[in-house]
Amino acid sequence: MIAVELAKLFRRPRMYVIVGLLCLLPFIVAIFLATTRIPPPPGQGGAFLSAVLANGALYPAAAMALVLPVFLPVAVAVLAGDSIAGEATTGTLRYLLIRPVGRTRLLVAKLISMIAFVLFAIAMVVVTSYLTGVLMLGTGAANTGGVVLLPPDVTSLSGDVISPAEFGLRILGTIGYITLSMLGVAAIALFLSTLADSALGAAMGALAVLVTSQVLVTLDAAEGVKPYLPTRYWLAWIDFFREPIFWRDIERGAALQLVYVAVLLGAAWANFKTRDVTS
Amino acid sequence: MITTVDLTKRYGRTLAVDEVNLDVREGDRYGLLGPNGSGKTTLVRMLLALVYATRGSIEVLGQPVPRRAHEVLPLIGAMVESPAAYPHLSGRTNLALFDAAGPGGRRGSRRRRIEQALDRVGLAGIDRRPVKAYSLGMRQRLGLAAALLREPRLLILDEPTNGLDPRGIREIRDLMTELNAAGTTVFLSSHLLAEVEQLCTRVGVMDRGRLVLQDELATLRGPTGRVVLSTSDPERAHAVLDGRVESREGDRLVVRHDDPAELNARLVAEDIRVTSLGREHRSLEDVVLEATTTSSDRVDEQRPPAGAAERSPRSSGRIQGAP
Numbered sequence: 001m002i003a004v005e006l007a008k009l010f011r012r013p014r015m016y017v018i019v020g021l022l023c024l025l026p027f028i029v030a031i032f033l034a035t036t037r038i039p040p041p042p043g044q045g046g047a048f049l050s051a052v053l054a055n056g057a058l059y060p061a062a063a064m065a066l067v068l069p070v071f072l073p074v075a076v077a078v079l080a081g082d083s084i085a086g087e088a089t090t091g092t093l094r095y096l097l098i099r100p101v102g103r104t105r106l107l108v109a110k111l112i113s114m115i116a117f118v119l120f121a122i123a124m125v126v127v128t129s130y131l132t133g134v135l136m137l138g139t140g141a142a143n144t145g146g147v148v149l150l151p152p153d154v155t156s157l158s159g160d161v162i163s164p165a166e167f168g169l170r171i172l173g174t175i176g177y178i179t180l181s182m183l184g185v186a187a188i189a190l191f192l193s194t195l196a197d198s199a200l201g202a203a204m205g206a207l208a209v210l211v212t213s214q215v216l217v218t219l220d221a222a223e224g225v226k227p228y229l230p231t232r233y234w235l236a237w238i239d240f241f242r243e244p245i246f247w248r249d250i251e252r253g254a255a256l257q258l259v260y261v262a263v264l265l266g267a268a269w270a271n272f273k274t275r276d277v278t279s
Numbered sequence: 280m281i282t283t284v285d286l287t288k289r290y291g292r293t294l295a296v297d298e299v300n301l302d303v304r305e306g307d308r309y310g311l312l313g314p315n316g317s318g319k320t321t322l323v324r325m326l327l328a329l330v331y332a333t334r335g336s337i338e339v340l341g342q343p344v345p346r347r348a349h350e351v352l353p354l355i356g357a358m359v360e361s362p363a364a365y366p367h368l369s370g371r372t373n374l375a376l377f378d379a380a381g382p383g384g385r386r387g388s389r390r391r392r393i394e395q396a397l398d399r400v401g402l403a404g405i406d407r408r409p410v411k412a413y414s415l416g417m418r419q420r421l422g423l424a425a426a427l428l429r430e431p432r433l434l435i436l437d438e439p440t441n442g443l444d445p446r447g448i449r450e451i452r453d454l455m456t457e458l459n460a461a462g463t464t465v466f467l468s469s470h471l472l473a474e475v476e477q478l479c480t481r482v483g484v485m486d487r488g489r490l491v492l493q494d495e496l497a498t499l500r501g502p503t504g505r506v507v508l509s510t511s512d513p514e515r516a517h518a519v520l521d522g523r524v525e526s527r528e529g530d531r532l533v534v535r536h537d538d539p540a541e542l543n544a545r546l547v548a549e550d551i552r553v554t555s556l557g558r559e560h561r562s563l564e565d566v567v568l569e570a571t572t573t574s575s576d577r578v579d580e581q582r583p584p585a586g587a588a589e590r591s592p593r594s595s596g597r598i599q600g601a602p
Contacts, residue, residue, distance in 0.1 A: 090365065092365060095377065100382075
């Protein structure tokens with residue numbers, strides 16, 4: 001069933017359109033940066049954006065900071081919201097269930113295909129943005145001598161250097177952390193997808209949760225609930241690029257996402273397992 | 280093959296299926312008739328563990344459903360309401376994905392089984408076009424092919440000839456008969472009397488969620504004890520058979536008589552020429568109309584007390600279902 005879900009995901013043209021759009025955003029930003037060479041003022045704009053002007057090899061990290069807050073969660077919410085409700089709309093859900101595919105199995109397969117999508121999308125963004133960065137912005141002087149200079153707008157002490165291998169490891173850590181964060185989004189949308197009749201409704205619901213959470217994170221009056229908001233630690237992966245790595249928020253964020261995933265999947269399972277399929 | 284006991288499904292305040300005792304035997308071609316909204320589809324969904332019963336029990340192929348559904352479902356081919364497929368993929372790819380999704384579809388024989396099923400439903404020549412380019416009839420055939428993919432022991436089909444032209448309907452009917460002769464039990468639901476009358480050996484009739492009738496088609500369509508005859512001399516025939524003639528319409532007489540042969544001999548002895556003569560049978564339509572109350576998609580003004588009183592005594596001593 002998992003293989004079937006993956007086949008369905010990767011045979012669907014719209015998936016490539018979504019990934020293409022995700023890759024396009026950093027590319028467009030790179031064009032502007034490369035032609036004007038105007039860095040955003042320190043403390044404003046996306047993370048890493050001024051650093052990439054010095055070293056294009058850092059561009060994957062900047063690209064991640066560009067797609068993470070809005071674009072990637074929207075894509076995940078749309079696809080995960082479609083997962084059960086979409087099958088119900090086309091009528092294929094009933095045929096899968098009488099095939100028979102166990103309801104639990106189907107949910108797990110859907111979630112795994114979402115992980116596959118997120119990994120694929122991030123990998124594509126990393127690869128295309130690395131190429132974009134190196135080709136359009138150049139590797140700069142910072143990379144000479146085979147070391148990567150961590151950008152001063154991120155590191156507390158400017159001028160820390162790490163080896164390219166270390167940098168690669170940290171990128172992998174980032175990919176893992178972002179995947180986990182997106183899994184939280186997928187779990188919200190998947191749960192709503194077992195509730196709602198329409199894929200659009202499920203996606204909208206998940207986005208409503210995320211937008212509310214994003215607004216509350218910036219609101220001082222909501223201090224009490226902040227640590228429990230799903231988007232609170234989304235940008236904690238930037239801490240992977242500090243020297244030394246600042247683990248506290250990363251650990252809290254990962255634990256929070258795991259709790260969200262466990263609770264929402266449990267709810268999705270309980271609802272889907274006992275539901276009458278009348279679509 | 281399929282036995283349900285007091286099967287009931289309630290959606291909120293509406294009773295979709297009401298104490299149904301279905302009895303489908305091995306080798307049957309069973310037709311479940313009923314107007315739209317009489318609960319046929321809900322019943323079929325319960326048999327396939329898509330919808331859970333409020334009360335009552337189901338046994339399919341000797342196993343309780345939904346508890347052992349995972350053991351029973353691989354042996355069943357089914358089509359529930361309209362067929363469904365992923366519109367951007369070809370028919371063959373759809374069948375392959377569908378087969379790979381669940382147990383009991385061996386990978387080695389998949390290609391052969393897909394070709395065989397497509398050939399059976401008359402789609403052997405389909406190309407790589409996506410399903411979204413298919414006509415309604417082609418989708419219906421593809422749905423049937425999916426149901427036939429693993430040579431099921433039991434076929435459960437909801438409105439199988441929907442969207443097919445007369446020739447297509449005939450082909451599917453022949454296919455059902457052929458499969459049934461090879462040992463597959465066929466259970467189909469339909470609101471088309473003619474379809475059931477031509478294909479099925481046993482008939483159940485649903486009305487407002489209740490199974491109001493269940494019997495062999497041959498029994499239901501038994502002789503009425505009347506003979507219909509045509510003659511070139513109706514006046515004299517009427518005179519000879521006086522007292523037994525129930526109605527006369529041109530040169531066609533309906534006569535109360537048990538033995539057509541004897542009646543014929545008598546008329547010929549009187550030198551009355553008979554052009555045609557035969558037993559009158561009840562039509563399935565008469566039987567169904569007698570058993571059902573009103574079309575469920577008809578919305579009349581509500582007159583609650585009278586209507587409720589009429590329906591409340593369980594009017595059918597006709598239910599001849601399983602114990």
